Amino acid sequence: MSAPFNAITAHRLRKVYDTPSGAVEAVAEANFDIARGDFVSILGPSGCGKSTLMLMIAGLEPATSGDATLDGLPVSGPQTEAGMMFQDPTLLPWRSVLDNVLFPIDMCSGVSPDDKVRAETLLRMVDLWNFRDKRPRELSGGMRQRVALARALIKDPRILLMDEPFSALDAITRDEMGLALARIWDKSPKTAIFITHSIREAIFLSDRILVMGRRPSRIVEDLRVPFPRPRDPSVEAKPEFNELYLHLKDKIHRTTSSPH
Amino acid sequence: MTATHMNEPTAATRSKRNTFSVDIQMLRRQARLVLLPLITAAAIVGAWEAIVRLKNIPDVLLPAPSAIAIRLFETLPFLLKQAVPTTVETIAGFLISLVLGIGLAVLVSASRFAREALYPNIVFFQLIPKIALAPLFIVWLGIGSESRVTFSVFISFFPVVVATLTGLTSVDRDLLRLCRAVGATGTKVYTRVRFPAAVPHIFSGLKIAITFAMIGVIVGEFITAQAGLGYMILFAASQAEMALIFASIALLCVIGLALYGLVVLAEATALRKYGA
Numbered sequence: 001m002s003a004p005f006n007a008i009t010a011h012r013l014r015k016v017y018d019t020p021s022g023a024v025e026a027v028a029e030a031n032f033d034i035a036r037g038d039f040v041s042i043l044g045p046s047g048c049g050k051s052t053l054m055l056m057i058a059g060l061e062p063a064t065s066g067d068a069t070l071d072g073l074p075v076s077g078p079q080t081e082a083g084m085m086f087q088d089p090t091l092l093p094w095r096s097v098l099d100n101v102l103f104p105i106d107m108c109s110g111v112s113p114d115d116k117v118r119a120e121t122l123l124r125m126v127d128l129w130n131f132r133d134k135r136p137r138e139l140s141g142g143m144r145q146r147v148a149l150a151r152a153l154i155k156d157p158r159i160l161l162m163d164e165p166f167s168a169l170d171a172i173t174r175d176e177m178g179l180a181l182a183r184i185w186d187k188s189p190k191t192a193i194f195i196t197h198s199i200r201e202a203i204f205l206s207d208r209i210l211v212m213g214r215r216p217s218r219i220v221e222d223l224r225v226p227f228p229r230p231r232d233p234s235v236e237a238k239p240e241f242n243e244l245y246l247h248l249k250d251k252i253h254r255t256t257s258s259p260h
Numbered sequence: 261m262t263a264t265h266m267n268e269p270t271a272a273t274r275s276k277r278n279t280f281s282v283d284i285q286m287l288r289r290q291a292r293l294v295l296l297p298l299i300t301a302a303a304i305v306g307a308w309e310a311i312v313r314l315k316n317i318p319d320v321l322l323p324a325p326s327a328i329a330i331r332l333f334e335t336l337p338f339l340l341k342q343a344v345p346t347t348v349e350t351i352a353g354f355l356i357s358l359v360l361g362i363g364l365a366v367l368v369s370a371s372r373f374a375r376e377a378l379y380p381n382i383v384f385f386q387l388i389p390k391i392a393l394a395p396l397f398i399v400w401l402g403i404g405s406e407s408r409v410t411f412s413v414f415i416s417f418f419p420v421v422v423a424t425l426t427g428l429t430s431v432d433r434d435l436l437r438l439c440r441a442v443g444a445t446g447t448k449v450y451t452r453v454r455f456p457a458a459v460p461h462i463f464s465g466l467k468i469a470i471t472f473a474m475i476g477v478i479v480g481e482f483i484t485a486q487a488g489l490g491y492m493i494l495f496a497a498s499q500a501e502m503a504l505i506f507a508s509i510a511l512l513c514v515i516g517l518a519l520y521g522l523v524v525l526a527e528a529t530a531l532r533k534y535g536a
Contacts, residue, residue, distance in 0.1 A: 055437070058437075058441055059441075060437050060440060060441060078440045078441050078443065079441065080441065080442060080443040082441065084437070084438055084441050086434040086437075086438070087434075088432060088434055090432050090434045090435040090438060092435075092452075092453065092456070092457075093534075093535070094456050094533055094534045094535075103442075104438075104442040105442075106452070107439060107442050107443075107444035107448055107449075107452065108442050108443045108444055155442075163434075
């Protein structure tokens with residue numbers, strides 16, 4: 001049986017939160033199909049519902065209406081096949097780096113020797129092999145987020161969902177992390193949703209960029225990034241990069257300033 | 261600080277001066293931390309001794325510290341025998357509070373029904389002036405250990421519940437999302453994430469509980485008048501044996517400090533594993 005072409009679909013996804021001060025529409029309507037193996041960034045201003053959209057796709061927040069599918073199957077509960085990353089590394093401070101990477105497996109079954117080998121391979125890949133026995137507090141912010149990346153990849157997921165994973169890092173570390181992620185990507189491409197509010201990060205990493213507007217929060221732009229892979233930081237010097245950057249900046253600016 | 265105010269010292273002299281002054285400052289600060297409270301306490305005890313002697317205050321009103329020390333030394337074997345039930349009952353009350361408090365916190369945090377049904381009542385319970393209820397425990401449970409231990413639990417479990425609950429609910433929302441996303445069972449989320457995260461909080465509750473547990477036992481001894489240091493204080497008061505009262509209190513302080521120290525020691529061990 002051949003796998004469906006679209007790894008992720010969202011059809012009229014909508015989320016309304018009931019709060020004490022009334023209903024808040026976090027996502028007005030989201031429609032998109034993401035092809036297998038595509039790295040897709042969802043770009044938008046803060047508070048536009050990007051995170052909520054990702055949580056609905058992960059099955060961690062029920063949609064108010066509309067449907068999402070992952071690998072052709074409707075999302076109706078937590079999607080255990082997807083790897084996840086958040087803005088915070090959310091590591092367990094009492095576990096070693098290695099045990100943190102193994103955490104998803106430990107939490108759903110037992111850790112086998114094969115899992116350990118895989119965790120060790122991943123730690124080498126994110127350059128943390130020498131830190132495998134350290135506690136998270138002994139690591140820098142960027143290193144902690146690399147542990148979180150290795151943890152997201154431990155079950156070799158076909159889908160990776162990342163919610164502003166580099167937002168809390170300083171600019172230099174952030175660039176390094178982007179490059180590290182791109183390198184890992186080149187080795188084993190996966191379908192990914194990458195939430196960010198950094199336009200440069202989105203262009204550098206993505207095959208495709210969706211821009212989400214605020215009020216109403218829906219997809220206002222959908223474009224492909226033309227640069228071939230593997231990419232290195234020099235793409236940022238290309239005039240096309242800058243054109244794309246200005247175009248996206250303008251789009252985001254319009255959505256935030258339009259009177260609605 | 262003074263080094264930074266000097267006019268452009270060379271980098272070498274500046275750093276040398278800084279390390280030197282930092283060393284002295286650290287030593288001074290540490291010496292202060294240890295010596296200042298000791299000197300203060302010694303001054304108070306010394307003033308106490310001086311006033312009692314100079315003003316010829318009779319022993320039945322206020323004995324001098326030296327008289328208390330002598331009395332403590334003389335009656336130590338007897339007082340230690342009295343200290344056994346007090347200590348044992350305090351530890352029993354504390355351990356039951358630990359199990360009960362943590363158990364209740366887990367129940368309240370895990371079940372919404374339990375939270376809504378129980379938590380307001382637990383909080384309300386705390387508003388009762390609990391000492392006033394002590395005689396009731398005697399009526400219900402008699403004058404034996406049971407009533408003192410029960411009363412001790414009654415006043416010491418609440419801090420454990422509140423602290424544990426705070427810890428169990430302090431886990432990052434995204435981390436809990438991750439647990440759901442990997443398909444973790446509720447039990448595993450408790451044993452591997454929530455509970456270890458709560459350990460530092462639990463100990464802050466236990467440190468309060470151990471002192472409360474002792475207060476409960478002493479109040480129980482006041483009322484049941486059977487044995488124990490609390491009873492000794494009451495008995496000595498009836499005989500106008502002021503030095504014996506103070507000697508008993510001094511021993512209670514030592515026991516209280518030792519029990520508190522044990523909890524702090526356990527905390528230090530646990531935090532080496534579970535601390536952030």
